[in-house]
Amino acid sequence: MATKMAFDNQKYIQEQKSEILKRVKKFDNKLYLEFGGKLLFDYHASRVLPGYDPNIKMRLLQALKNKADILLCIYAGDIERKKMRADFGITYDSDALKLIDDLRGWGIDVLGVVITRFENQPAVIQFKNKLERRKIKVYTHQYTKGYPTDIDLIVSDEGYGANEYIDTEKPLVIVTGPGPGSGKLATSLSQVYHEYKRGIYAGYAKFETFPIWNLPLKHPVNVAYEAATADIRDINMIDPFHLAAYNQPTVNYNRDVEVFPVLKRILKKIMGGDSFYKSPTDMGLNRAGFAITDDEATQEASKQEIIRRYFRYRCEYVMGLTDKETVQRVELLIKDFNLDTDYRSVVLPARRAAIEAQERHKGNEGIFCGAAISLRDGTIVTGNNSPKLHAASSLILHSVKKLAGIPNKIKLLPPNIIESVCNLKTEVLNEKTLSLDLVETLIALSISATGNPAAQLAMEKLDELQGCEVHMTHIPTPGDEAGLRRLGVNLTSDPNFSTKDLFIS
Numbered sequence: 001m002a003t004k005m006a007f008d009n010q011k012y013i014q015e016q017k018s019e020i021l022k023r024v025k026k027f028d029n030k031l032y033l034e035f036g037g038k039l040l041f042d043y044h045a046s047r048v049l050p051g052y053d054p055n056i057k058m059r060l061l062q063a064l065k066n067k068a069d070i071l072l073c074i075y076a077g078d079i080e081r082k083k084m085r086a087d088f089g090i091t092y093d094s095d096a097l098k099l100i101d102d103l104r105g106w107g108i109d110v111l112g113v114v115i116t117r118f119e120n121q122p123a124v125i126q127f128k129n130k131l132e133r134r135k136i137k138v139y140t141h142q143y144t145k146g147y148p149t150d151i152d153l154i155v156s157d158e159g160y161g162a163n164e165y166i167d168t169e170k171p172l173v174i175v176t177g178p179g180p181g182s183g184k185l186a187t188s189l190s191q192v193y194h195e196y197k198r199g200i201y202a203g204y205a206k207f208e209t210f211p212i213w214n215l216p217l218k219h220p221v222n223v224a225y226e227a228a229t230a231d232i233r234d235i236n237m238i239d240p241f242h243l244a245a246y247n248q249p250t251v252n253y254n255r256d257v258e259v260f261p262v263l264k265r266i267l268k269k270i271m272g273g274d275s276f277y278k279s280p281t282d283m284g285l286n287r288a289g290f291a292i293t294d295d296e297a298t299q300e301a302s303k304q305e306i307i308r309r310y311f312r313y314r315c316e317y318v319m320g321l322t323d324k325e326t327v328q329r330v331e332l333l334i335k336d337f338n339l340d341t342d343y344r345s346v347v348l349p350a351r352r353a354a355i356e357a358q359e360r361h362k363g364n365e366g367i368f369c370g371a372a373i374s375l376r377d378g379t380i381v382t383g384n385n386s387p388k389l390h391a392a393s394s395l396i397l398h399s400v401k402k403l404a405g406i407p408n409k410i411k412l413l414p415p416n417i418i419e420s421v422c423n424l425k426t427e428v429l430n431e432k433t434l435s436l437d438l439v440e441t442l443i444a445l446s447i448s449a450t451g452n453p454a455a456q457l458a459m460e461k462l463d464e465l466q467g468c469e470v471h472m473t474h475i476p477t478p479g480d481e482a483g484l485r486r487l488g489v490n491l492t493s494d495p496n497f498s499t500k501d502l503f504i505s
Helices: 009-026 043-048 056-064 076-080 092-105 122-132 184-197 220-228 240-246 254-271 295-318 324-336 347-360 391-404 415-428 438-448 453-459 478-487
Strands: 031-035 068-075 112-116 138-140 172-176 203-207 236-238 251-253 370-374 380-384 469-472 490-493
Touching: 009 031, 009 056, 009 203, 031 184, 043 220, 043 295, 056 068, 056 092, 068 076, 068 092, 068 184, 076 092, 076 112, 076 122, 112 122, 112 184, 122 138, 172 184, 184 203, 184 254, 220 236, 220 251, 220 295, 220 324, 236 240, 236 254, 240 254, 251 254, 295 324, 295 490, 347 370, 347 380, 347 469, 370 391, 380 391, 391 438, 391 453, 391 469, 391 478, 415 438, 438 453, 438 478, 478 490
Parallel strands: 031 172, 031 203, 068 112, 068 172, 112 138, 469 490
Antiparallel strands: 236 251, 370 380, 370 469
């Protein structure tokens, strides 16, 4: 069954832009807006809000670019420990570089990069040098003295005042960064402090898509956010400050609720009067809830996302990347909706495909992997591994043949091409395995397409796999994962390894 569209992007941009400009005017035409979540490629949002443009924040920025400067924050500790952005498989410092390139591609320049909680770490200095030698301004901020209890020290020349002032020109300053804990809040408040010292009565606000404040606490969209952040222990809750001030229940999350009393005192100290905000919800500028056009579709999509997160954390657990509590937290969220992993339609077909491969190759040593994809019309296609192809490779070849209407008996990859790639792997590159991973298979398919009309027809169907659901019975190898990511499928896998080898290149 085709995915229903459930989100109105145009309405969202109009409402969001209007709300932001309205907030800018409430202050001295100078607003520091903390941008939470992903600025580009927000695939979590597009999965739980079907129809949501994953680059809609960039479209919003384009609509505001004549009024906005952009600061990019990155936490020095994330650079030092090479923290990864899972959806791209790259480190946060690489993601920062990619984000600058992507912004430029949209015609938007970054005013500067702020490295927060800087302690002269060697890897961080190297990153700073790399940026500066490419003519990008870099600012370093130390840990704020006195934070979070000593308000007089925080709001002083030894606290926020110790940070270098960043000269901005436009009325709106977007403060963004890769991942949570990047120092966006501290950078924003530091700038507001400096602006007040210069007689500019600047303000602060926060723009974050999730949780959506005007949906119920246990709405699947909000629960999916809780599942997505289980590793950093975010918990959704009714905003107690908003309820007390307005007698209106709204949804926020623990970190914003916990920090609000401190933030309110800081803003009051800087501004010299009562804070503009009575609650964390007041600080927010999120109109996503008003652009949902099909609540039933978003609920279903969000339940699927919760299950995806569960699979992902189980895999990260066996790889040593997360702890048992994270897995258990998401497992409880699944049980809250009376779901199990079989609710994901591609799980059982993938497992059956693995069993069929094992039965077909009885007596052969090795691990047999299965994979399944749900095409846009709901058709399930399966694949499994063989001596020549990984399960992901088999799956994608079967899928594009199905989409192109190519009979099963027609080969997309002639034996001579497969043999040539296998020889390259084993005889030139000294690899152990003959079997082609997905990236290698796609390259072989593109070579075959030069002289094989069926392969050319199949190649043209690859873009129809974007957004399709895929499940594998084993954790994909790097080449499979990279290929599936570039095809844009939503991948899950069982927490099993596809080889007994500990090192997989």
